[in-house]
Amino acid sequence: MDYLLTEQQTMIRDLARKIAQEKIKPVAAHYDETEEFAWPIMKILADSDLFGVYLPEQYGGLGGGIMDMCLVTEELSRACGGIALGYAGTGLGTLPILLHGSEEQKKKYLPDIAKGKRLAAFCLTEAEAGSDAGAMRTSARKEGDKYILNGTKQWITNAGEAEIYTVIAITDKTKGIRGASAFIVEKGAKGMEFGKKEKKMGIRASATREVIFTDCEIPAANLISKEGMGFIVALKTLDTSRPGVASQAVGIAQGALDCALDYSRTRVQFGQPISSFQAIQHMLADMATQLEAARALTYATARMSDSGAKAMSKDSAMSKLFASEMAMKVTTDAVQIMGGYGYMRDYPAEKFMRDAKITQIYEGTSQIQRNVIAANLIKETLKK
Amino acid sequence: MNIIVCIKQVPNTTDVRIDPVTNTLIRDGVESVINPFDAYAIEEAVRLKERCGGKVTALTMGPPQAENALKEAISLGCDEGILVSDRKFAGSDTWATSYTLAAAIKKIGDYDVILCGKQASDGDTAQVGPGISAHLDIPQVTYVKKIREIDEKTAKVERMTEEGYDVVETPLPCLLTVVKEINTPRMPSLKGLMRAKAAKPLKWTADDLEADPAALGLDGSPTRVVKIFTPETRKGGELISGSSAEVAKELAELLKGEVI
Incomplete structure (x- = not known):
């Protein structure tokens, strides 16, 4: 298209x-x-x-x-x-x-x-604060012209490899999520360490580690925006980045469709390429159609974001939800079309399927995206 | 340091088809790309510039669409491109081509190093690079796999041979033809692509060059292609099996049957 x-x-x-x-x-x-x-x-x-x-x-x-x-x-x-x-x-x-x-x-x-x-890397998630990001415990305390960070961020993409970290931490415990603030921490800051590299199901070329702060000192000038703005910074960041996850899902699905399509045209069973069977053709047609729909929604959301749209939580959540669910389905079907070969690690199809799974989980699970979409739907009704 | 890199646009295929009547390449329907060996020359030219400073000029002779090859060269880091193009150049063999390119290089004037790919993937002659140096009367080193040292006056390079390499020192200006072992060409950059899009390579015709009209194009080309053909593929050999004695005997019988 x-x-x-x-x-x-x-x-x-x-x-x-x-x-x-x-x-x-x-x-x-x-x-x-x-x-x-x-x-x-x-x-x-x-x-x-x-x-x-x-x-x-x-x-x-x-x-x-x-x-x-x-x-x-x-x-x-x-x-x-x-x-x-x-x-x-x-x-x-x-x-x-x-x-x-x-x-x-x-x-x-x-x-x-x-x-x-x-x-760069973004540090929000903690062991006890996944979907419930408000439960985070990492704290930042101001002392003179410094902030002192304490706490552990978990499953941080690019941790250890990146040099610039944006970190959400609590500056005022009494204010709940309104007491969170965003900071820039550079790799090498005193009191900053990395945990062991996680072993993952997919996206294994990506580095995922804990980022541990123990009385980590950073200049006060590294506060992003103002104290108390941390959650708004995080939500706005995620609203903007979700089409990015959606596009990752679209790309993974496209890679899987590419291999399934190639394979179906060369794999001969019952004396003909399996692409000549309607059962396979219909699967391929559905995969391509779902993929294109996800791509269209992703691009529309990204363009909306670039146009300067203020409120786009719902749209951004929709793109991420639809594209990641699509990617899981399309990659699973790609493995199915390739049968036993699809299941083997000698072929890339199973890797696309493993890689697709994370897109339904990180930067807000599919369930959280549905919460965001529904909450906005209801809010829009109330405004009328 | 002023560096000139000579490039050629070739059909993007290793399976070149020949017109059986005219004995020339069939170019219709085949995408054109920069000769793969020239990509190493471009990369080395850009690395030389990064190493010593200066300017890289990409030079090509060809039909108007060869401008695309120059733009690609610019996207990869060359500073400017010059297209030498004229109906009068049509039918040039390697002698006339190198004569024309040498004339263009004389017009550019100030240069320290000329880089070429070792050969083009379509004609495979490996003659144009050395031809240019002969017409310019400057030293040449072919099959260069490494530029060890270079300053304003001399270059020390490694010249690949079948069994190893020679270390050759040459005064500048000189012409080097490079082999693929010399580097790994980079990917274009977005900023390079944008610069290439805006770039307007210079276009020179025969009239812009100080060249003998009789030495150009088909008339200036002493080469006559008598016949080009695809050699028959060699059939597989015959495998003799059995004990050593049996094999030796049978082999001897077979050899006796042949006139050796």
Whole structure:
């Protein structure tokens, strides 16, 4: 389907596709197996200017928006959802600075991120605070011109690899979620450590670790926005980033459909390619249709975000919910079309299925997305 | 350091088809790309610039659409492109091509290093690079796999041979043809692609060059292609099995039957 991309967006998509197909696809299985972080690929993405597509030109970016970031994430995910996350996770970690950071903070951090010189990470989740982010315990206490952070963030994408961390912590326990604040913590800060690397079902090329703060001192100037704004920063960040997860899901599903389609045309059973059987054709048709619907919703949401829409929690949740559910279904069907071969790790189909699962879980589970959608639906009714 | 990289647009296929009547390549319906070996020359030129400073000019001779190859070269880090294009150049063999490119390089004037791919993937002659250096009367080193040292006056390079490599020192200006072992070409960058989109490569015709008209194109080409054909694929050998004595005996019988 033609999404009427701008000339620059077409260029971005084509370059991301070229890198994904020529450089990532051949090594995707390797990084999945070894669970190493794909630094050589990050270097290629950096040198190609892809880290800067959504950042303003005055900070060394290319002046595009979330739509541009989605195009890159989708193409990279089509080759490997895990490697793509090194890129997309950096976007997530950068959004709090981009959306709410001061001019000084933007000048200090965005140019390095745009160049891909430093990766970023977003630290919200804790052991006891998953879907219930308000239950977080990590605290930040102001002492003179410093904040002292204590607590442990869990399952942080890019942790250990990234150099710039945006962290949500409680500055005033008495105010509940209104007592949360957002901070920038640079890797190497005294009192900041990383936990062991998690072993995951999918997206295994992505690094996931705990980020542990023990009397970690950071300059007071690293507070993003104002004290008490942490939750708003986090929610706005997630509203903006969810089309990114949706595009990761779309890319993963496209990668799976690509393999299932190729396989169906070469696999001969009963004397003919299995693609000549209606049972397979209908599966492929459904997969492609669901995929295109998810892509359309994702792009529409990303464009809405770029147009400066203020309230878009519902739309952003819809794109993430629909695309991630679609990805799980399409990747499962891709494995089914490939039968025993699909189940084998010699073929990429099962990896796409493992990678797809996380998109239903992180940055808000599918159930939380439904809560957000329903709550907004009801709120809209009350306004009428 | 002023670096010139000579590139050629070739059909994007290793399975080149030949027109049986004219004995020339069939280019219709085949996408054109930068000759793969030239991609290494472009990368090395850009690395040289990053190492020593200066400017990289990409140069090609070809039909108007060869401008795309120059734009691609610019997206990969070359500073500017020059397209030498004229009906009068049609039918050039390697002698006339290298003569024309040398004339264009003389017009560029100030240069320190000329880089070429070791050969083009369509014609496979490996003659144009050395031809340019001969026409310019400058030293050449072919099959370069590493530029060890380089300054304004000399370059020390490794020249690949079948059994290893030679270390060659040459004064500048010089011409180097490079092999794929020399580097891994980078991916284009978005900023490079945008620069390439805006770039307007210079276009020079025969009239812009100080060249003998009789030495250009088909008339200036001493080469006559008598016949181009696809060699028959070799059939598989015959496997003799049995004990050593039996095999030796049978082999000897077979060899006796052949006129050796």
